[in-house]
Amino acid sequence: MDAEYIAGQRQWQKSLMQAGLAGLSWPIEYGGQGASPHRQLIFHEEHQRAGGLGGEPFFVGLTHAGPTIIAEGTEDQRQRWLPGILSGDLLFAQCFSEPGAGSDLVSISTRAVVEDDHLIVNGQKIWNTRAQHADMCELLVRTDASDRYGGLTYLMADMHTPGITVRPITAITGRPEFCEVYFDDARIPLTNVMGRVGQGWNVATTTLLFERSTAFAATIIGLQRVVAGLAEQHRNDPVRAHRVQELSDDVMAVRALLYKTVSEQENGDEPGPTSSALKLVATELNHAVHKFAALEDRAHLESYFEAFGLRIGGGTSEIQRNILAERVLGLPREPRR
Ligand SMILES: Cc1cc2nc3c(=O)[nH]c(=O)nc-3n(C[C@H](O)[C@H](O)[C@H](O)COP(=O)(O)OP(=O)(O)OC[C@H]3O[C@@H](n4cnc5c(N)ncnc54)[C@H](O)[C@@H]3O)c2cc1C
Structure with missing residues (x-):
């Protein structure tokens, strides 16, 4: 995923914005069209069917950073960041996971202390998709070591801040899909805090809920195209067609x-x-479809490799099953550490 690819995607996103087609369901005052979420979804389906670019680099900004800013941000934060997300000028990454905290996100240890009107951040994040190209990131830090949930703070950080170092990691696809991000005395203004210092867990939960709901719309829409292609490919083979x-x-x-x-x-x-x-069902089905496709045709191998990652990113399938069991079905909670 090189700079040329990112530049092309930014240009496409800008064209969508100029045509009034970016952020259809976002509020008009921040560059959206104020349309219903249904119209947004129908647009996604038609856009993909017509061969429009996938917009993968904008996944974080459009599907969960932007919606979190709309839901939890101040008026100043909305004005500062939302138009840039829609125009493709602000590419967001997510800096949540750490080497010792993924599923158990509340265990993060990247720390931050308030100094004058800034937070001074020190620590390490990992598995941050496309962070090497990002302008901003969603950042979760620990501001109080003695309070597990109330000691977390959520901020939007400028990736060009001195003290932030990004090191790409090569994925199984052979491309640097995600990164390690290091923070060494990085000074982030307090005006970038979402909610208040110590309210980070609530805001992070909002982000994760957006990430787990309609963020996977593009994957589901893409699957319709893949199964249509498979049906055509196997129409004379009754077993595979079934x-x-x-x-x-x-x-x-x-x-x-x-x-x-x-x-x-x-x-x-x-x-x-x-x-x-x-x-859960979108990413598991995505895996099943690409597995079938890759067994028949090696051209699908890369999508199959990527399908493994989608079952992990944004919370693994096991974690989604735990949430459904405990919070939807009301089954007994598993023992906490
Ligand atoms: C493609 C991809 C993109 C990603 N992008 C980002 C990103 O942009 N930003 C970011 O911050 N992070 C990102 N991640 C990281 C991702 O959020 C974590 O990998 C994920 O939350 C799992 O955490 P972990 O890797 O620490 O595994 P662990 O939490 O150590 O889990 C290891 C295994 O144990 C299982 N497990 C853990 N706890 C339980 C439990 N309570 N019950 C049952 N099973 C359990 C898990 O399901 C998993 O199989 C990405 C990951 C991938 C694969």
Whole structure:
């Protein structure tokens, strides 16, 4: 994923913005069109069907950083960052995970202390997708070591701040998909804190709920195209055609769940723990479809490799199952460490 690819994606995003097609469901005052989430979803489907660029570099900004800023940010923060996300000028990364804290995110140890009107950040993040190209990041830090949940603070950090070093990691695809990010006395203004110092866990939860709900719309829409191609490829082979039909039925069911989730949002409901169901079934089905495709045709191998990662990023399938069991089905909680 090189600079030329990113530049092309930024240009495409800018064209969408200029055509009034970026952030259809975002508020008009921040560059959106104030349309319903359903219209946004229909646009995504048609855009992908017409061969529009996927916009992967803007995944964080468009699907969860932006919505978090709309939901939790101050008016100043919304004005500063939302138009740049829509125009492609501000590419966001997520700096949550650490070498010792992934599923158990509340265990992060990157620390920050308040000094005058800044937070001074020290520590290390890892698995930060496309952080080498990012202008800003969602950053979760520990501001109080004695308070597990109340000791976390969430801020948006400028990636060009002195003291931030980004080291790309090569993924199984052979490309530097994600990074390690080091913070050495990086000074981030307090005006970049989302909510207040010590309220980071609540804001991070909002981000994760957005990330686990409609953020996977593009994946689900993409699957419709993949199964249509497989159906065409295997139409004269009854055994394989039968399996493709099963996968295709599952894709339609997940698409229906996506539309149901969007309907709930349209009724004013914030995404809740049921969004874990969408993340779980979308990424597991994505894996199953690309596995079938890759066994038949090596051209699908890279998508198959990527499908493993989608089951982990944003919270693993095991964690989504735990959330559904405990918070949706009301089953007993597993013992906490
Ligand atoms: C493709 C990809 C992109 C990513 N992008 C980002 C990014 O942009 N920003 C970012 O901050 N992070 C990112 N991540 C990191 C991701 O969020 C973490 O890898 C994930 O949360 C799991 O954490 P971990 O790797 O520390 O594994 P661990 O938490 O150590 O988990 C290891 C295994 O144990 C299982 N496990 C852990 N706890 C439980 C439990 N309570 N019950 C049952 N099973 C459990 C897990 O399911 C997993 O199989 C990305 C990861 C991938 C693969």
